[in-house]
Amino acid sequence: MNLTLNINGTAHSVDIVEGELLLDVLRRLGFTSVREGCGVGACGSCTVLVDGHSVSSCLTLSSRCAGTEIQTSEGLGKDNPVVRAFVAEGALQCGYCIPGFVMMATELLSENLHPDEKDVADHLEGNICRCGTYPEIVKAVLAAASGIPK
Amino acid sequence: MTSEVFSGESYDGNAVGQSWRRANSESKVLGTFRYTADLPVPKCLYLGVHRASQPHASIVNIDAEGAMAIPGVVKVITGADLYDALGEKMLTGPAFSDQPPIAWQRVRYVGEPVAVVLATDLATARAAADEIYVEYQDMAPVLDIDAALEGHDYVHDELRPSVVFQDLRQLMGKRNTNINYEYNLNRGDSEHAHKTAATTVNGEFWTPPTSHVAIELFSASAWTEETHLELVSTTQTPSYVRQAIATMLNLRLNQVRVRTLGLGGSFGSKMYDRLEPLVAAIAWTQKLPVRLELTREETFVLTTRHGVAVSSRMSADSDGNIVAATADVRYDTGAYADIGPRIAAKSGMVACGPYRIENAKIRSRCIYTNKPSAGPFRGFGVPQVTWSHESLIDDLARELGEDPAGFRKRNLLREGDVAPIGTVMHSADFIGCLDAVTEAIGWNEPLERREGDWKWGRGVAVGIKAVLTPTVSNAVLQLNQDASATLLISTVEMGQGSDTIMAQIVADVLNLGPERVRVVNPDTDVTPYDTITAGSRSTYHTGNAVKMAAETMRDKLIEIAAKQMGVSPSDCKLTAGGVLSSSSQRLISLEDLIMSEFGAAGTTMTAEANFTTEWIPYDKETGQSTKITEHWFAGAAAAELAVDARTGRIRIRHLAVAGDVGRAINPALVKQQLIGGAIMGMGHALFDEIVFDNGQMVNGTLLDYQLPSIKDMPEKLTPIIVENPHRTGPFGAKGVGETGLIPIAPAIANAVRDAIGIRITTLPLTPERVLTALANQGK
Ligand code: FES
Numbered sequence: 034m035n036l037t038l039n040i041n042g043t044a045h046s047v048d049i050v051e052g053e054l055l056l057d058v059l060r061r062l063g064f065t066s067v068r069e070g071c072g073v074g075a076c077g078s079c080t081v082l083v084d085g086h087s088v089s090s091c092l093t094l095s096s097r098c099a100g101t102e103i104q105t106s107e108g109l110g111k112d113n114p115v116v117r118a119f120v121a122e123g124a125l126q127c128g129y130c131i132p133g134f135v136m137m138a139t140e141l142l143s144e145n146l147h148p149d150e151k152d153v154a155d156h157l158e159g160n161i162c163r164c165g166t167y168p169e170i171v172k173a174v175l176a177a178a179s180g181i182p183k
Numbered sequence: 184m185t186s187e188v189f190s191g192e193s194y195d196g197n198a199v200g201q202s203w204r205r206a207n208s209e210s211k212v213l214g215t216f217r218y219t220a221d222l223p224v225p226k227c228l229y230l231g232v233h234r235a236s237q238p239h240a241s242i243v244n245i246d247a248e249g250a251m252a253i254p255g256v257v258k259v260i261t262g263a264d265l266y267d268a269l270g271e272k273m274l275t276g277p278a279f280s281d282q283p284p285i286a287w288q289r290v291r292y293v294g295e296p297v298a299v300v301l302a303t304d305l306a307t308a309r310a311a312a313d314e315i316y317v318e319y320q321d322m323a324p325v326l327d328i329d330a331a332l333e334g335h336d337y338v339h340d341e342l343r344p345s346v347v348f349q350d351l352r353q354l355m356g357k358r359n360t361n362i363n364y365e366y367n368l369n370r371g372d373s374e375h376a377h378k379t380a381a382t383t384v385n386g387e388f389w390t391p392p393t394s395h396v397a398i399e400l401f402s403a404s405a406w407t408e409e410t411h412l413e414l415v416s417t418t419q420t421p422s423y424v425r426q427a428i429a430t431m432l433n434l435r436l437n438q439v440r441v442r443t444l445g446l447g448g449s450f451g452s453k454m455y456d457r458l459e460p461l462v463a464a465i466a467w468t469q470k471l472p473v474r475l476e477l478t479r480e481e482t483f484v485l486t487t488r489h490g491v492a493v494s495s496r497m498s499a500d501s502d503g504n505i506v507a508a509t510a511d512v513r514y515d516t517g518a519y520a521d522i523g524p525r526i527a528a529k530s531g532m533v534a535c536g537p538y539r540i541e542n543a544k545i546r547s548r549c550i551y552t553n554k555p556s557a558g559p560f561r562g563f564g565v566p567q568v569t570w571s572h573e574s575l576i577d578d579l580a581r582e583l584g585e586d587p588a589g590f591r592k593r594n595l596l597r598e599g600d601v602a603p604i605g606t607v608m609h610s611a612d613f614i615g616c617l618d619a620v621t622e623a624i625g626w627n628e629p630l631e632r633r634e635g636d637w638k639w640g641r642g643v644a645v646g647i648k649a650v651l652t653p654t655v656s657n658a659v660l661q662l663n664q665d666a667s668a669t670l671l672i673s674t675v676e677m678g679q680g681s682d683t684i685m686a687q688i689v690a691d692v693l694n695l696g697p698e699r700v701r702v703v704n705p706d707t708d709v710t711p712y713d714t715i716t717a718g719s720r721s722t723y724h725t726g727n728a729v730k731m732a733a734e735t736m737r738d739k740l741i742e743i744a745a746k747q748m749g750v751s752p753s754d755c756k757l758t759a760g761g762v763l764s765s766s767s768q769r770l771i772s773l774e775d776l777i778m779s780e781f782g783a784a785g786t787t788m789t790a791e792a793n794f795t796t797e798w799i800p801y802d803k804e805t806g807q808s809t810k811i812t813e814h815w816f817a818g819a820a821a822a823e824l825a826v827d828a829r830t831g832r833i834r835i836r837h838l839a840v841a842g843d844v845g846r847a848i849n850p851a852l853v854k855q856q857l858i859g860g861a862i863m864g865m866g867h868a869l870f871d872e873i874v875f876d877n878g879q880m881v882n883g884t885l886l887d888y889q890l891p892s893i894k895d896m897p898e899k900l901t902p903i904i905v906e907n908p909h910r911t912g913p914f915g916a917k918g919v920g921e922t923g924l925i926p927i928a929p930a931i932a933n934a935v936r937d938a939i940g941i942r943i944t945t946l947p948l949t950p951e952r953v954l955t956a957l958a959n960q961g962k
Pocket residue numbers: 068069070071072073074075076077078079080089090091092
């Protein structure tokens with residue numbers, strides 16, 4: 034079955050097999066930021082935004098995403114305030130989980146321009162960083178928010 | 184939650200000691216960075232693994248007809264097929280040659296590969312693996328350490344030590360045992376000293392098996408080229424894997440090429456024989472390109488941390504000096520030995536802690552059971568024995584009515600002291616670490632003990648670990664004509680920051696700025712031998728090789744420049760602008776220097792170095808050695824927390840962690856390692872635990888397995904760098920990958936003991952466990 038997916042503002046025409054997950058389709062298309070860490074919606078490393086809302090792409094049928102706007106972290110670009118804050122605060126170790134956190138942070142800041150520490154922790158709770166970069170991640174999200182004019 | 188990490192970056196010619204930004208930060212944040220699974224490989228057949236449903240059984244029949252009938256399935260391979268092709272050489276392992284890539288004749292744990300499907304795509308391979316039917320004849324399973332030691336059922340008919348470790352050879356062919364290694368330490372007369380001591384405490388401690396849960400899952404691809412085998416794999420030990428595969432397939436080392444890119448975490452899991460023997464054996468014997476990608480559930484049964492039981496005892500005289508310590512340590516290594524025998528020896532040996540103890544006795548055993556094989560895990564078996572000695576010494580201090588920090592301080596090993604193992608201490612500042620963490624949490628300030636149902640307490644713990652010795656590291660440094668450098672090492676970047684700090688070492692010696700040094704990904708065709716990237720060894724060992732290679736390069740540059748300028752080499756020094764002659768004040772840039780030396784743009788100069796460490800093997804009877812290790816890791820942690828007496832929940836207000844790193848090459852990255860280790864240690868204290876029921880793992884998915892999330896962070900987390908330069912460390916430096924983890928669980932448990940007056944000896948400290956302890960206390 035052929036599908037057109039809008040990913041980071043570009044239309045991609047892709048053949049999928051029935052039941053193929055968004056995670057697998059995105060990886061097949063070369064979006065390496067989308068990663069399987071658990072396959073059951075429990076780690077957040079496969080997080081993308083669909084029409085601005087975070088989803089676990091490991092649980093999302095790709096066929097359901099036709100006609101939506103899909104955003105992955107590579108689409109944010111290096112000048113994006115969240116990306117810049119993560120880099121500046123050193124909010125990464127192995128880096129594997131980080132794009133998932135970046136997407137959750139992007140969603141949070143679209144809903145809440147001035148989150149406090151607790152808001153950040155509440156919103157990012159579903160993402161696992163086994164390297165234990167949580168303190169720097171919180172700082173990075175708060176730093177990105179502080180750049181947004183009040 | 185607060186913590187201080189990044190100080191930004193600056194370059195003043197000194198790269199060492201600066202918090203350079205982590206290499207590839209931007210691409211890692213954006214997600215464009217390539218990990219091992221992203222490396223393009225030839226079109227492969229995918230492997231789907233059918234796994235054992237029984238913990239211990241002989242394989243009677245494997246029916247693969249249903250699987251073969253599925254379109255897209257090319258082949259099904261069994262252990263018998265591999266045995267026909269490879270014979271006993273298919274049995275591999277770093278300490279014992281006991282593990283087949285696919286079970287052969289017999290399965291030894293639930294989840295062991297029994298048959299492997301080759302199919303044109305991953306989904307088909309996995310679906311077909313479910314269509315294989317295996318008939319078993321059950322054997323009596325050995326489900327825990329006690330059954331393994333006391334029963335008469337054996338996981339292996341006989342012991343098969345590998346040829347790698349000399350001291351294991353005598354075990355060859357030994358039958359009727361589940362113990363694959365026993366280490367003994369005997370110093371002084373501990374029996375007598377316990378008897379005559381003023382105060383004695385005892386304990387039975389248990390740390391459960393846990394899962395590494397590196398977020399990146401395992402993958403491996405293998406295929407044959409004309410005369411050699413190519414392997415791309417998520418491994419932190421490429422040099423080891425090349426050797427193991429060459430031995431298994433009877434190939435020359437130059438017929439096996441192993442590559443890996445950065446890893447998405449590992450923590451000891453992606454080490455030694457993981458997926459590589461399986462994909463290599465199939466690719467080479469079938470002459471087919473194959474790829475294996477594990478699910479999280481498969482990763483759970485691939486390797487675990489050892490569950491460890493320790494029975495221990497510690498005694499002090501009436502002046503508060505520890506006079507004797509005894510520990511009986513039992514490592515549950517599961518169905519295959521992996522590196523367990525080394526863990527039992529090299530970690531069991533510190534089971535009495537970093538204290539001045541004249542009478543010590545340790546027995547540390549590595550024991551087979553019918554469970555998934557346990558292997559290395561950040562800390563290499565040390566956190567489990569630290570759980571024992573740091574709980575016990577706390578009880579001893581309390582028995583004596585002493586402050587637990589002050590009591591430790593009096594007894595801790597100092598510079599120049601002889602450790603219970605017989606080795607003289609150097610560059611391991613336990614007291615400095617202990618002072619730092621107690622000061623950080625305000626140890627001596629008054630504490631409000633009660634707040635409604637919350638009861639507050641403070642706890643402290645120290646940790647000691649020996650670095651793996653002997654080992655070998657090599658570095659090849661290429662200086663390019665444009666004054667950029669390419670560093671060839673086999674150290675695997677997996678989040679610890681090696682690509683960053685190795686570049687800093689080169690930059691410091693050669694006066695190159697950030698971005699001028701690139702570290703090449705491990706590739707056994709290109710990068711030289713390095714024992715392993717593990718055990719916090721890279722900063723010191725590979726770091727030394729890198730520094731020596733850079734110094735050789737510097738000397739070469741000076742020599743060439745001196746010749747070109749007609750001055751003596753001693754008149755020249757390497758500056759940020761190039762080589763400067765002091766007498767003539769002439770400066771030649773590196774670009775011009777290399778250009779005129781070779782007469783062409785784009786040329787290169789190469790320097791290389793080797794760094795190898797030696798040890799004195801321990802005495803078989805006494806376990807003593809005057810040089811058991813190249814150096815020690817020293818750390819400490821302190822916690823202030825509250826226990827909710829109603830729910831059993833634990834809330835950490837402040838966790839401070841300190842490590843003596845000799846010298847911090849990159850302070851920000853050192854702090855991140857300390858914090859990362861502390862958070863993982865907090866997981867082991869409060870959440871992490873693999874649960875088995877009759878040999879079956881019952882919580883092997885991320886929906887069921889608990890580990891720390893961002894909401895579980897302490898309110899305050901303070902990493903502290905302690906620097907006591909090591910006399911032979913590069914710039915005085917040592918590693919820090921495990922230091923932050925080792926003392927955390929006992930520090931937290933000691934604070935819980937302080938808060939509620941109960942010593943809990945089994946990890947993790949779940950709300951249920953705390954509530955049960957509180958309920959029993961009331962009885
Ligand atoms: S892979 Fe989707 S949440 Fe873990």
